[in-house]
Amino acid sequence: MTLKDEIKAIASGIREDILAKRRYLHQHPELSFKEFNTSAFIKKSLDEWGIPWIPVADTGIIATLGGNHKTANTIALRADMDALPIHENTGLAFKSVNPGVMHACGHDLHIASLLGAAHILKRLGKEINGTVKLIFQPAEEILPGGAIKILQEGVLQNPKVNAILGQHTMPSIESGKVGIRKGMFMASMDEIRIKVKGKGGHGAEPHNNNDPVVAAATMIVTLQQIVSRYNNPKTPTVLSFGKIEANGSTNIIPDTVYIEGTFRTMDEHWRDEAHEKITRATKSIAHGLGCECDIDIQKGYPSLYNCEVLTDKIHSYMREYMGDESIIETDIWMASEDFAYYAQNFSSCFYLLGTGYPNRINSSLHTPAMEINEECIETGMGLMSYLAVKKLED
Structure with missing residues (x-):
């Protein structure tokens, strides 16, 4: 039996157990750093x-397994654990029992897939040429x-x-x-x-007033x-404002307006250059319209770059396991992920696991x-296991 066939057989055999684990996790979501x-x-x-x-990292776990510990080959597989502050509206029999908290980004599936990979890799034992760290x-x-x-x-x-x-x-x-x-x-992702x-x-x-509403509106447009005008058109960039608070009324101009984006x-x-331009323009507009402003740009996750050499290898292993x-x-994705920190420190590859149903509209993440579609569960755990073993053989 080939390695591919062996992994697929194990994945098929443990499917129901891993599926049950995924459903339990989905039903009991927990927010960030509260994943007790x-x-x-x-x-x-x-x-x-x-x-x-x-x-x-407080609630996190690092598990370690492998066969041949004499080699320095070590690969890490990562799954995130936290849920989102969203009230679930799926109607699933195993929907969230925690009001206002939902696994709306699939982290329950990420955990289940990594647990499945842990089981598979444990069964493979000494066939693993090195060490696997499960994050x-x-x-x-x-x-x-x-x-x-971490x-x-x-x-x-x-x-x-x-x-x-x-x-x-x-x-x-x-x-x-x-x-x-x-x-x-x-x-990358920054909060303004x-x-x-x-x-x-x-x-x-x-x-008789110095209108902060007009100043705020001018800022958003400008x-x-x-x-x-300043960004190289070849560099994907997004600036969006999603929250404005001006606690006035139809005939009341407020003293203060809050904007978040x-x-x-x-x-x-x-990224750094744009932060400076945003800050300078904001303060200049406020001053020019007789107002003042405080601006805070909280620098978030960096942009995520998949190592080209590693990703080419992973792509070839995927073809072996799944077929072309x-x-x-995929195209670039303007979402943000703290996996990017790992990518700054190690050769990394972050890929997408299809979870959609055919012939229907699938609700997007964070909704x-x-x-x-739980048919993906064997693919998730089996592929991750195969990629780890093949990379360690390299």
Whole structure:
């Protein structure tokens, strides 16, 4: 029996168990750095399979297994654990029992897939030419994220990881397929908060006021020109404002307006330059219209770059395991992921696991109706196992 056939056979045999684990995790979601029950559930599964683990980053876990420990070959596989503050509206029999909390980004599937891979790799035993570190990471959904904390704690050293792989749920890709892209893949993400301070008063007497609403509106429109006029058109960039608070009324100009938005790009040098331009333009507009402003740009996750050499190899292993027809070369994705921190430190590849249903509209990530086609579960755990073993053979 070939390695591919052996892994597929094991994945098929444990499918129902891993499916049950995924449903339990989906039903009991927990927010970032509060994944206490989730962590205990993972530890219990690892203990049952005799896989050693250590705690990391508060609620996180690093499990280690492998066959030939005389080699320095070490690969890491990562799954994030946290859910989102969303009230679920799927109608599933195993929908969230925690009001206002939902696995709307597929992290329950990520955990289940990695647990399945852990089981498969444990069964393969000495066929593994090196060490596999399994990263169950907390808090991907909030800044500063769990990845940076795991890196700071040094658990990916001794033995040092040579490569790290991660997979992410993607409803827009049909179950049974995967998406992959080498090089530039995901955007950086920064949060912008602006407080515009003016002098409010009666809406019928604007000449007696310094209107912060007009100043805020001017900022929102003008700042778009930083993207359209200063950015190299070849560099994907997004500047969006999604929250405005002006607590006035039809005839009341408020003293203060609050604006919140996000800035995303795929070039770290331009990212820093844009921050300076946004800050300078914001303050200049406020001053020119008789107002003041405070601006805070919270720097979030960096852009994610898939190592081209590693990704080419992973792509070839995917073809061996799944066939060319099941692999999609994806476009860039302007979402953000703290997996990017791993990619800054290790040879890394982050790919997409198709979870969509055929012939229907699939709700997107981060929505109350997001569902996963569970036919993907064998692909998720089997492929990850195959990629790890093949990379260690390299």
